[in-house]
Amino acid sequence: FSTFAHSKKLYEKKPCKRFVLYYHNILFNGTNAANATSAATTNNTGLGNFNHGMLVIFDDPITKDNHLLSPPVARAQGFYFYDMKTTYNAWFSYTLIFNSTEHKGTLNIMGADMMNEETRDLSVVGGTGDFFMARGIATFRTDVAQGDYYFRLEMDIKLYECY
Amino acid sequence: FSTFAHSKKLYEKKPCKRFVLYYHNILFNGTNAANATSAATTNNTGLGNFNHGMLVIFDDPITKDNHLLSPPVARAQGFYFYDMKTTYNAWFSYTLIFNSTEHKGTLNIMGADMMNEETRDLSVVGGTGDFFMARGIATFRTDVAQGDYYFRLEMDIKLYECY
Amino acid sequence: FSTFAHSKKLYEKKPCKRFVLYYHNILFNGTNAANATSAATTNNTGLGNFNHGMLVIFDDPITKDNHLLSPPVARAQGFYFYDMKTTYNAWFSYTLIFNSTEHKGTLNIMGADMMNEETRDLSVVGGTGDFFMARGIATFRTDVAQGDYYFRLEMDIKLYECY
Numbered sequence: 406f407s408t409f410a411h412s413k414k415l416y417e418k419k420p421c422k423r424f425v426l427y428y429h430n431i432l433f434n435g436t437n438a439a440n441a442t443s444a445a446t447t448n449n450t451g452l453g454n455f456n457h458g459m460l461v462i463f464d465d466p467i468t469k470d471n472h473l474l475s476p477p478v479a480r481a482q483g484f485y486f487y488d489m490k491t492t493y494n495a496w497f498s499y500t501l502i503f504n505s506t507e508h509k510g511t512l513n514i515m516g517a518d519m520m521n522e523e524t525r526d527l528s529v530v531g532g533t534g535d536f537f538m539a540r541g542i543a544t545f546r547t548d549v550a551q552g553d554y555y556f557r558l559e560m561d562i563k564l565y566e567c568y
Numbered sequence: 569f570s571t572f573a574h575s576k577k578l579y580e581k582k583p584c585k586r587f588v589l590y591y592h593n594i595l596f597n598g599t600n601a602a603n604a605t606s607a608a609t610t611n612n613t614g615l616g617n618f619n620h621g622m623l624v625i626f627d628d629p630i631t632k633d634n635h636l637l638s639p640p641v642a643r644a645q646g647f648y649f650y651d652m653k654t655t656y657n658a659w660f661s662y663t664l665i666f667n668s669t670e671h672k673g674t675l676n677i678m679g680a681d682m683m684n685e686e687t688r689d690l691s692v693v694g695g696t697g698d699f700f701m702a703r704g705i706a707t708f709r710t711d712v713a714q715g716d717y718y719f720r721l722e723m724d725i726k727l728y729e730c731y
Numbered sequence: 732f733s734t735f736a737h738s739k740k741l742y743e744k745k746p747c748k749r750f751v752l753y754y755h756n757i758l759f760n761g762t763n764a765a766n767a768t769s770a771a772t773t774n775n776t777g778l779g780n781f782n783h784g785m786l787v788i789f790d791d792p793i794t795k796d797n798h799l800l801s802p803p804v805a806r807a808q809g810f811y812f813y814d815m816k817t818t819y820n821a822w823f824s825y826t827l828i829f830n831s832t833e834h835k836g837t838l839n840i841m842g843a844d845m846m847n848e849e850t851r852d853l854s855v856v857g858g859t860g861d862f863f864m865a866r867g868i869a870t871f872r873t874d875v876a877q878g879d880y881y882f883r884l885e886m887d888i889k890l891y892e893c894y
Contacts, residue, residue: 418863418894433615438653444613446621446649450770450788452759458772458788462613462621462659464652482651482659482680486772488808489790490764496808498661498824500680513679513691516839516859517808517826528839528857531691533679533705537581538728542859565864568581596778601816607776609784609812625776625784625822627814645814645822645843661824663843676842676854694854696842696868700744701891731744 420541421567426501427471427548428481428558430463442466453490456553460486467501471548471557479503485518493520497527501562503535510534512562514543529564540566583704584730589664590634590711591644591721593626605629616653619716623649630664634711634720642666648681656683660690664725666698673697675725677706692727703729746867747893752827753797753874754807754884756789768792779816782879786812793827797874797883805829811844819846823853827888829861836860838888840869855890866892 431437433444443463450458462484466477483499498515511534516527524546532539541564550556594600596607606626613621625647629640646662661678674697679690687709695702704727713719757763759770769789776784788810792803809825824841837860842853850872858865867890876882 433613435614438615441615441653444615444621446610446613446623447772447786450759450772451761452764452767452770458770460610460623460772460786460788462623462649462651464657482657484649484651484659486788486810488788488810490767494790494808496810496826498678500659500678502680502682511680511689511691513693515678515824515826515841515856517828517837519828526837526859528837528859530678530693530839530856531703533689533691537705538703540857540864542863596776598777601778604778604816607778607784609773609776609786623773623786625786625812625814627816627820645820647812647814647822661841663822663841665843665845674843674852674854676856678841693841693856694866696852696854700868701866 418565420563420565422539422541422562422564424562425469426479426560426562427468428465428560429468429473430461430465430556430558432461432554434554447486449487455489455491455493456487457490458486458488460484463499467560471559473555473557478505478507483514494518495520508535510536512536512539516543518545520547529562532564536564536567538566538568539564581728583726583728585702585704585725585727587725588632589642589723589725590631591628591723592631592636593624593628593719593721595624595717597717610649612650618652618654618656619650620653621649621651623647626662630723634722636718636720641668641670646677657681658683671698673699675699675702679706681708683710692725695727699727699730701729701731702727744891746889746891748865748867748888748890750888751795752805752886752888753794754791754886755794755799756787756791756882756884758787758880760880773812775813781815781817781819782813783816784812784814786810789825793886797885799881799883804831804833809840820844821846834861836862838862838865842869844871846873855888858890862890862893864892864894865890 433441467479468475495518529541544561596604630642631638658681692704707724759767793805794801821844855867870887
């Protein structure tokens, strides 16, 4: 009855829940407080020329399509930082917060965002509310990047453990 | 034998282990080093008026009742930061470290602390020692908040996966 | 069929996958950019004399033996910070990134690094690619520490949930 300490054999890896979302990040530049959704709380460290060490704290809108002004269906709260000296590369840890008629609850996500890859997988490590105890994979794809100041990620959230 | 890729149907959500703990945070203000249990390692970013971007690193005592001076039953080591421009709102990631005759081991926890909600749920994403491989929910409730400098949270830890 | 809400009884705790790796951290000191693999993005907070609040962001090589110059088999990207006022003690959150013929995928890890303990256990909270949905324990042992500027950890990665 317990699969512990054994491999779970899977002939199909079908998510029990899946949704595609868009994450919009507008970085504070000192003058755009009305629109900004995030701000850097540390400067880069000077190790290389790719913002190494710049840590950004965000409260970003999440939409169902890729339009910044579509009604948000969730918020993403958390942080990312740049971590490589030879290229742009980031690391994320954050919470998706749903508070709508459709979904109430949170998903907690962490992992590396290897920005030079077409897609990259992070881990959904837990959930609450409607997503009680969920686990899965969040696949990032850069939808648009306008310098540091606006970027949009497609987040393809696939849950493989649902309760 | 594997529940993978299927919803786990639950008629009851009873924790396999539960305990209520109190977390005490005393912020370093430059002169209270003897008592302080945490300190801000970044200033706020200036995005709004609610400490956005202030990152606090802590090693906080955990007690069984809500008295600061009760004997600690664990430590909480980790960090939180404020992440909203329109209200006080935080995000936590930390480890509960137990090292007593009763419990030895750790629980790793992360999630959003929506301070304006009466209670908020974070994810217990892993455990070690007596809490080997545990998962569950940590429900926060603010017990007292004295400005930035002392606050106390009730943490209702419910484990739903125990080994 | 579901073990949810029950303790999983284990007579043996045998990992389904295990590997011992070495993590090499060379801290940027302002002049060693060619060799440095990490840099502090915040100063310490002045709470005690043990670097409390110093936050280091890394992209570190991972090798199979304890030689810095052995060919890396993975990268470790993430951060650690010092969190105690009375001794050196750290907290880690990071991703192991494998991209070789042997393994492709990531493992996401977080937990307390109680540096004064001979060994300490962190949680492997998720995985992707070859390590799809993995969970387990990462046991740290300090292999060598040369001040702040170079240290090497043995990471004994034991996965107990494999898919």
